[in-house]
Amino acid sequence: MNNFYDENGSIIDTHEYETIEQQIADKFISQDAIVLELGGRYGVVATCINKRLADTRHHFVVEPDESVFAKMCDNLSSHRCNPHVFNGIISNKPLYFQPGGLASRTRETACSCDSFIVPNKTLNQIIEETGLKFDTLVADCEGCLEGFIDDNINYLDKFKLITYESDFRSECDYEKIERILKEHNFECIHPGGHSVWKRQPPSLPTPQPIPPKKKLLSFLRTR
Structure with a gap:
């Protein structure tokens, strides 16, 4: 079995690293899914996802950290x-990347001298370039999910499954995200810090009872 390596050439212990994310991928990603993955890091979870897919090209992995992308x-x-892989972010506007190892993330403004603007593409650009019509979203992107949903609110109804880690709560409003998902008919089927949401079919209106037919009365006319 091949090992996974970090940017320093050290072996990654996959029995300790992102184990919950691996389990969720194995349990919930369907073989016919078309997956958009935000935050690939070392490719451990991406490998779990890609191995499950009937078509390995039905998978797009986004990783903004140039120090780990290769x-x-x-x-x-x-x-x-x-x-498919992309060293950048999916965003409607350029953002700054703040290096920080496993806590690296993007921000709207530079917060230190080592921050830099990371390449960005819109979701529509990705779809046009690849022809992929994503129906599954996997987000482990250190607080980027709120911005992604704000940018792509009109695409939410095309997702069947969304899974994400609720990290960096001070920078990402997860209560807002949950409210939006519920408004778009998503139901949480795996709660917790690593949650899974599945979109339910729209509720059909309750059928109204059909009124009984009126009996036709015939009247005899006496002369």
């Missing part, structure tokens, strides 16, 4: 995975 691609290749 190693993510190496790990995916060594495990014979073949997703």
